[in-house]
Amino acid sequence: MHSASTAEAALRAVLPRYGIEETAEVSLVKYRENHVYRVTDASGRDYAARIHRVGYRSTAQLDTEANYLLALAGRGLRVPRLLPTTDGAANVAHGSGGQQVVIDLQDWIDQAAPMGDIALALDGDRTLAESDFHALGGELGKLHVACQRIGVPGWFARGAWDAAGLAGPAPLWGDPAKLPSLDGAQREAIGHAMAALRARLAALPVDAECFGVIHADLTPENVLVSHGEPTLIDFDDFGTGWHLFDLVTVLFFYTRHPLLAEYRRGLEAGYRAQRPQLPAGFFEPWEDLLLARGLTYLGWAAERHGDEEATFIETRVVPVVMQLIGQYQPAQRQPSQTPANAPANGGRP
Numbered sequence: 001m002h003s004a005s006t007a008e009a010a011l012r013a014v015l016p017r018y019g020i021e022e023t024a025e026v027s028l029v030k031y032r033e034n035h036v037y038r039v040t041d042a043s044g045r046d047y048a049a050r051i052h053r054v055g056y057r058s059t060a061q062l063d064t065e066a067n068y069l070l071a072l073a074g075r076g077l078r079v080p081r082l083l084p085t086t087d088g089a090a091n092v093a094h095g096s097g098g099q100q101v102v103i104d105l106q107d108w109i110d111q112a113a114p115m116g117d118i119a120l121a122l123d124g125d126r127t128l129a130e131s132d133f134h135a136l137g138g139e140l141g142k143l144h145v146a147c148q149r150i151g152v153p154g155w156f157a158r159g160a161w162d163a164a165g166l167a168g169p170a171p172l173w174g175d176p177a178k179l180p181s182l183d184g185a186q187r188e189a190i191g192h193a194m195a196a197l198r199a200r201l202a203a204l205p206v207d208a209e210c211f212g213v214i215h216a217d218l219t220p221e222n223v224l225v226s227h228g229e230p231t232l233i234d235f236d237d238f239g240t241g242w243h244l245f246d247l248v249t250v251l252f253f254y255t256r257h258p259l260l261a262e263y264r265r266g267l268e269a270g271y272r273a274q275r276p277q278l279p280a281g282f283f284e285p286w287e288d289l290l291l292a293r294g295l296t297y298l299g300w301a302a303e304r305h306g307d308e309e310a311t312f313i314e315t316r317v318v319p320v321v322m323q324l325i326g327q328y329q330p331a332q333r334q335p336s337q338t339p340a341n342a343p344a345n346g347g348r349p
Helices: 004-018 059-074 118-123 130-150 163-167 184-202 243-254 260-274 286-303 308-327
Strands: 025-031 035-040 046-051 092-096 099-107 112-114 211-214 223-226 229-232 239-242
Touching (some): 004 025, 004 046, 004 092, 059 099, 059 130, 130 243, 163 286, 184 308, 286 308
Antiparallel strands (some): 025 035, 035 046
């Protein structure tokens, strides 16, 4: 999908599959990975519609998202619930402009607003308080507990945010060193950092207490707050990975924020309230996963050079990542957690 007008035309074409008139009120909410629209039908009911990026997800991957969200909702999690078409399908494929796009609909979350904003976070905005992150940490803890219980079913078709997915030769979101705006010294520094990360991450445990199904893109923009309650949205990139990766993602854009310590304290306290028996060393790889998270954004931008969001990353995020690389000294820290190929010790703090 190349433009908002083309995306809207495709959306209108499939609305009748959901029993909604093609002339329904439609307005663009945001565009990043997908086009997201608000749709209002003749009765005044609102929906969120996603037009997925062409070729980004297979049918099996999209079905995995729909089925897993249903399983999470069934366990009481506040997550999106995909609406079926009139004939029971979870989404609709539509040919447009010589390409086939996939579209799905969800119920609109009433009176909801994003918890935070990436640009404002980088600017040091102080709108949020420690208590906001405490609430989000609690919801994230509930998510991981539910994911542990659901596990990885046989129909699960999603990527792994593991050592290979984050720092291997073909990372899930692309090679950060290929970002065109980088200079030679930056590329070299990134190469060294990726090699160090691969070794560090390969030594981390992958037992169910630390590693499992995660959201993988839980920025504050992907948290909608309605009536004081957070709802986790945009599971487009969910898969398997370290639980800590989700917590790191929440705070990545607050890395230079004056209230970072308070925000992290609230996030961790809320999370521990839901998972009081965390394994020893659970939070120790924070710096490793923080750098890995930053590098994923550079890889994402490298794959989408010229896109507005990619330009934002090049101008605002690259300096943060390069600072993290400069501070990264893995040789001075030895992993205390159980290696991935050894049994977990089951220790508790």
